[in-house]
Amino acid sequence: MLEIRGLTKRYGETVAVDGLTCTFEPGRVTGFLGPNGAGKTTTMLVALALQRATAGGVRVNGRSYADLPVPMREVGALLDAQAVHPNRAARAHLDALAASNRLPRRRVTEVLDRVGLGEVAGRRAGTYSLGMKQRLGIAAAMLGDPGILLLDEPINGLDPTGIAWARGLMRELAAEGRTVVLSSHLMTEMELTADHLVVIGRGRLIADTSLTSFLDRAEPAELLVRAEAGSGAGLAEALRVAGGVVRERADGALLVSGLEAGVVGRVALAGRVVITELSPRRGSLEDVFMSATADAIEYGGRR
Numbered sequence: 001m002l003e004i005r006g007l008t009k010r011y012g013e014t015v016a017v018d019g020l021t022c023t024f025e026p027g028r029v030t031g032f033l034g035p036n037g038a039g040k041t042t043t044m045l046v047a048l049a050l051q052r053a054t055a056g057g058v059r060v061n062g063r064s065y066a067d068l069p070v071p072m073r074e075v076g077a078l079l080d081a082q083a084v085h086p087n088r089a090a091r092a093h094l095d096a097l098a099a100s101n102r103l104p105r106r107r108v109t110e111v112l113d114r115v116g117l118g119e120v121a122g123r124r125a126g127t128y129s130l131g132m133k134q135r136l137g138i139a140a141a142m143l144g145d146p147g148i149l150l151l152d153e154p155i156n157g158l159d160p161t162g163i164a165w166a167r168g169l170m171r172e173l174a175a176e177g178r179t180v181v182l183s184s185h186l187m188t189e190m191e192l193t194a195d196h197l198v199v200i201g202r203g204r205l206i207a208d209t210s211l212t213s214f215l216d217r218a219e220p221a222e223l224l225v226r227a228e229a230g231s232g233a234g235l236a237e238a239l240r241v242a243g244g245v246v247r248e249r250a251d252g253a254l255l256v257s258g259l260e261a262g263v264v265g266r267v268a269l270a271g272r273v274v275i276t277e278l279s280p281r282r283g284s285l286e287d288v289f290m291s292a293t294a295d296a297i298e299y300g301g302r303r
Contacts, residue, residue, distance in 0.1 A: 001026055002047065002075075002148055002179055006056030009042050009203075016042040018203035019056070024181050026147065029174045031194035031211070032183040035293050039203035040183050041079070044150050048077055060148065072101045072144030078137040078151045086126025090117055090136050093125060094143060103144055111139040116165070130157030138169070148179040155189060167193045187286035191215075201293045217288050222247075223261055225254040226277035227268065235273045242267050255281070 002024040009017040017039040024030050034040050045051040047058040049065040060068060060075055068074050084093050094108040112118045115135040120128075125136065134157050141149055155166045170193055174180045184190055190197075197214050199207040207214055227235050229252075236246045236254055244259040256264060261278055268275050283291075 001061060002150075002181065003059040003062075004043065004047070004056075005059070007043065007046060007053055007058060008055040009039070009046060009051060010054045016203055017046070020200060020203060020205055021056075022198045022205055022208045024148075024179050024198070025196070026179045027174055027177050028195040029170050029180045029182055029193055030196040030198055031190045032181050032198050032200075033190065033289060034200040034206075037202075038200045038293075040200065041152060042203075043200075044077070044079060044152060044181075044183070047150065048075065048079075070101055070103075070144065072097070072103065072146060074144070074146050075148045075150065076141035076144060076146040077149070078134075078141045078154055080152075081130065081133040081137040081154075081157070084125045084133065084136060087124055089122050089124055090128070090139075091121040093136070094140060097140055097143055101144060107143055107145065111142045114142065114169075115139045131159060131162050134158055134166075135162070138166070142173075147177070148181070149173060150181045150183075152183045153185070154182065155184065155186060163189060187284065187289060191285040199289065199292060201295070206292055211285070214292075215282065215285060215288060217292070222281045223256045223259070223264060224277065224279050224281050225256055225264060225275060226252070227254070228274040228276060231271075231273045235268060235271060238267050238271050238273075239264060253277075 004020055004022050007017050007020040020039070020043065032040055042051060046053050047065060057064065065071060065075065091108060091112065094112065095105065098105055098108055112121045115138050117132065117135055117139065125133065128136065134154055138154055141151065155163050158166060167189065170180050170182060182194060191211070194211050196210050197207060232248065232252050232254060236248055239246050239256055239259060242259060242263060245257045247255040249255060264278060265275065
């Protein structure tokens with residue numbers, strides 16, 4: 001378990017993290033979200049004792065990271081996939097980490113195979129693509145068989161097959177009882193991977209809740225309406241007369257906002273139109289995230 005209690009981190013006059021309190025629980029993938037400059041990376045750096053907190057702190061299984069006898073056995077981290085010497089082979093890189101942390105060398109082969117790099121482990125890291133470096137970084141994070149994993153943008157650079165693999169791996173690791181903390185700006189993937197969300201903005205907590213509960217904040221923005229063949233245009237006009245905003249899709253379906261489902265049904269009945277589908281379209285994670293963090297965006301362009 002990773003516990004953050006009243007964490008504050010200042011850089012001169014800048015407050016990067018401001019009294020943050022939250023808990024990352026084992027057995028689930030927790031998405032750690034926030035706009036650029038929200039304090040996510042700073043929080044991870046403090047958790048890994050790479051930065052010193054101004055106030056408050058982070059506890060790893062009840063202790064500070066600096067007090068852990070073999071940190072990699074309890075916390076694994078991927079903060080920068082490029083942080084590997086380009087002239088060192090992947091296996092040699094992991095061998096060095098294993099030796100310096102008193103880890104069994106068999107773990108090197110195990111994690112290389114698990115991330116799919118076993119056959120190219122002898123190649124220099126500098127010849128790897130970004131996606132392969134991400135896999136190597138994930139292997140390094142798993143090297144100590146830790147109960148807690150902190151992964152910052154681990155799917156950046158992966159192709160669609162690699163993204164699906166990473167999604168499955170993270171869920172497998174959580175199912176094994178580990179605490180998996182995933183920071184990413186890819187909302188679609190977060191929606192498919194995470195069980196729980198911790199959302200911060202300007203260094204402060206915005207939400208600490210399940211993915212489902214966070215998505216429930218979204219009001220159905222539109223109704224998806226399908227009508228029997230040939231009657232879509234007439235129904236669209238009738239719904240506009242009733243005060244709805246209607247968008248017609250290429251597949252013939254209508255997207256209706258401003259009207260409740262019952263009103264759409266009555267308008268269709270009055271026009272003797274058979275509706276074959278009428279369903280609300282809930283806002284996506286991106287929609288809810290943008291709304292929740294609208295006041296916490298550090299830099300925003302004009303529209």
